[in-house]
Amino acid sequence: MAEWEATASGDRTLGSRRLAALLPDPAGARPAYRHLARAISQLILDGRIALHVRLPAERELATALNTSRATITAVYDLLREGGYARSRQGSGTWTQLPEGRTPGAVTRLLRPRDSAIDLARAAPALPERALADALAEVTPQLAAHAHTPGYHPYGLAELRAAVAERFTRRGLATVPEQILLTSGAQHALSLVLGLLCRPGDRVMVESPSYPNALEAMRRARLRTVPVPVTDTGWDVEIMESTLRQAVPRLAYLIPDFHNPTGCLMPDGERARVLRAAHRSGTWLVIDETLAELALDGPAPAPFASHAAPDAGGKVITVGSMSKTHWGGLRIGWLRAPSRLVTELAGQRVATDMGGSVLDQLLALALLDRAGELLSERLDQLREQRTALAAALAEHLPQWTWQQPSGGLSFWVDLDEPVASALAERVLDYGVRIEGGACFAPDPGLFEQRLRIPYTAPPDTLREAVHRMATALSDGLPRSPEGRKPHWVA
Incomplete structure (x- = not known):
């Protein structure tokens, strides 16, 4: 069931069954209403319940939780007192952020x-020496760019070429037309979700996974279908079964030193996942943000390099310089079929029209010193x-x-x-x-x-x-x- 249900008036309402699934058993603590109010407020702060959405009617939530309506009335009263909800006569109870609280x-x-x-x-820091040297190098280049409009929806051509060359050097032949530069890997993921997915679509994710990626999916009103990652890695049979039975629109995976478990997916398992996704028609979004941080051996080859020639057309690889260099640089990218890159560039113009020229020039200078x-x-x-x-x-x-x-x-x-x-x-x-x-x-x-x-x-x-x-x-x-x-x- 989708987290959000559209009402006849177009409002967003959090369904009672969905909210009940997010909450602990009210019989597990006393008093139950305080226990539930605390849980809902934390879900609002965490972003797992969005702001400015209507909570279920008291009677519906009481039924879903198998508790009394009086308990839910007390829960909503506490949420209003704490600033986590507001009510309008005849319009229900809506979530909000309390004054002084931060998501x-x-x-x-x-x-x-x-x-x-x-x-x-x-989040590692960038050595001051490296930043100073790069700034000195790009200053005259920036002056030359100052005579242009400065909008680059695909990214600077020189940096696109450098990122493409890095993929090629790692074993995945890539041309600049397959690269879109973004404001970090998270921006790349958000663009992909906005173009390829619609509210209610299924997305296969790892459990556990990167919190900000999960949050982007919640805000896009997507239905996540989790597959486990344990201390020993992925259960590829479960992944294959999930792809076959759930037929998700998209799958988001972190196969390289997975965040947070640190696991590295073996090459044979990568090939199996690629084949299963190809059979189900699922887009694979592979997050390579950590791929180059190999501490006990060589860095893994790009995930998409393990695809058969006829099975690699629906793989999108996202990466960034946040973990290898510095998060403050805000430079990321995605590699995808060139036609999709063009469509995604159109998508990104609606939000930022292109990244910072200075940041991209700095990124190019730092990539030249990457070794x-x-x-x-x-x-x-x-x-x-x-x-x-x-x-x-x-x-x-x-x-x-x-x-x-x-x-x-x-x-x-x-x-x-x-x-x-x-x-x-x-x-x-x-x-x-x-x-x-x-x-x-x-x-x-x-x-x-x-x-x-x-x-x-x-x-x-x-x-x-x-x-x-x-x-x-x-x-x-x-x-x-x-x-x-x-x-x-």
Whole structure:
């Protein structure tokens, strides 16, 4: 069932069955109405319930949750008091963002205002020397571009050619006409979803997966069909079955040092997924943002290079410089059939008409130095990965993880479902981190998991783990009743 249902007047309404599926069992805590109000408010902050949509009628939601209407009335009263909902006479109850609150997707990207160690973002910094050298190189080039209109909906021709050449060098013959430059990989994904999908379409996703990609699909009102990724990788038989039975319009996969598990899909499994997607007519969107961060061997060849000659026409590869260089550069790309690239360029003009010329010139200069810069980055990541593993083994030996052969983070098993409580508690100890539920396409999953990036210096990582161990040994609250709930104004 689609998350959003169109009403006769064209309004957006969240269906009662869909909302019930997102919520915990009301019989699981007392009082139930506070438990449910807290859950709904968190879903609104996380973006899993959109803003300015109508909540189900009280009677319908009570039936779906098998609880009393009085309980739901109390839930809606608390949501209104906390600023998470508003009601209009005869029009129902609508979601909103309370004054002073920030959506979770924004919070995760903001630089902390306090001195907390930030492990919520797996985002490396760019060396100042590299940036200064690149700026000096592109200054005269930018002056030459200043005499032009500056709009490049496909991206600068020189950078398109450089990105195409990188694909070719990695084993996938590519011409510039197959490249569209974007403001990051997330922008590329949003363009693809907007062109190829319609509300209600099925999209196959991994579970867990990249939170911002899942959020883009929710906002596009798509139905996600999850397939599991475990510590040992993908179950390709389940993926093949899902493609055959659900026939999704599109599948979004991160086969290279998967975020957050760190798994790397073997070549044989890639070929099987490509064949299954070809049979079902499903577009594959392959996120290669982490592909070059190989720490224990060579970087994998592009996913699409494993396609048979007659089975590679519906593969879109997205990537960016955010993880290999710097997120602040906002340079990404997609590789797709040239006709689709033309259609996507038309799609992007409605939003930004083209990327920053300065950023693209900087990206070109940095890609020219990619060998040197990437080698330094990989050495740094190896040292930080070793430091994080040693700190976890020393201070939190009861936790387990599989050391990834690349990427930026560990996917740690806490052995008990305390991730959200721990993430809240360690803020008091000066550490900011995301619980595993953030990476779940469905609610209630991965409460026993933490993603811990190793993008900070070794000493910082050791201190962060020490603080988490201290918070855990001091004990976690059994329930949040001792704190002022965040949904109370």
